Amino acid sequence: MKSLLIIAHGSRRQASNDEIRELADRVRQQPGQPFSDVSVAFLELASPGIDEALTCCVERGFTDITVLPYFLAAGRHVVEDIPAQLQQFQARHPQLTLQATEHFGASALLPPTILNVATAASES
Amino acid sequence: MKSLLIIAHGSRRQASNDEIRELADRVRQQPGQPFSDVSVAFLELASPGIDEALTCCVERGFTDITVLPYFLAAGRHVVEDIPAQLQQFQARHPQLTLQATEHFGASALLPPTILNVATAASES
Numbered sequence: 001m002k003s004l005l006i007i008a009h010g011s012r013r014q015a016s017n018d019e020i021r022e023l024a025d026r027v028r029q030q031p032g033q034p035f036s037d038v039s040v041a042f043l044e045l046a047s048p049g050i051d052e053a054l055t056c057c058v059e060r061g062f063t064d065i066t067v068l069p070y071f072l073a074a075g076r077h078v079v080e081d082i083p084a085q086l087q088q089f090q091a092r093h094p095q096l097t098l099q100a101t102e103h104f105g106a107s108a109l110l111p112p113t114i115l116n117v118a119t120a121a122s123e124s
Numbered sequence: 125m126k127s128l129l130i131i132a133h134g135s136r137r138q139a140s141n142d143e144i145r146e147l148a149d150r151v152r153q154q155p156g157q158p159f160s161d162v163s164v165a166f167l168e169l170a171s172p173g174i175d176e177a178l179t180c181c182v183e184r185g186f187t188d189i190t191v192l193p194y195f196l197a198a199g200r201h202v203v204e205d206i207p208a209q210l211q212q213f214q215a216r217h218p219q220l221t222l223q224a225t226e227h228f229g230a231s232a233l234l235p236p237t238i239l240n241v242a243t244a245a246s247e248s
Binding site for chain 1: 126128132135137140150153188192194195196197200223225228230236239242243244245246
């Protein structure tokens, strides 16, 4: 059973956290997507945290978790904090297949996506 | 002459700011993209700021500027700070066509893009 966990920064503004939760819902609803579940964790300021979300995935029977750091730039959170938490969890759950994607902003898909967003606005 | 200005938060970590600048370079290099230039501004912690970047665009002869708030969630920066700065600039440059896209995280293109990033990692 494969699960996707989107890790966002988290905000004091609940509407921002809800925006991320709704985004995960839309990812889950993409036609033909291969994950049995798509959920969200927050690095700070909101719940669930990373450890709590991963524990929940394991308790629900997921054995293969893909983690996507939903950050635009590779700051300390991406380079140090998230990998450290994932390593600690992996050490406690050696049977789990736990892998992280590059942070979202590093994807080669982003330049054409940015251009599509900008062009749609420019032509409207 | 149309210009695209990508507004990022800005970081104390120069590598993060450089990552955004390199992203703008990659957007500029997309085949067939309609903007005569693609540049970056930072809300805080890095240069150029929004006003400085917009002034630079105007001085270089751009009369039509599309601004893309490169943020994943609609926090205070997206809802208040950036619109306020854009309004002030527009008031001082009434002849300028200045329009902002929705913030990047609100784009309907993001759920399939997130899924593509996650799936590529999951299958590798």
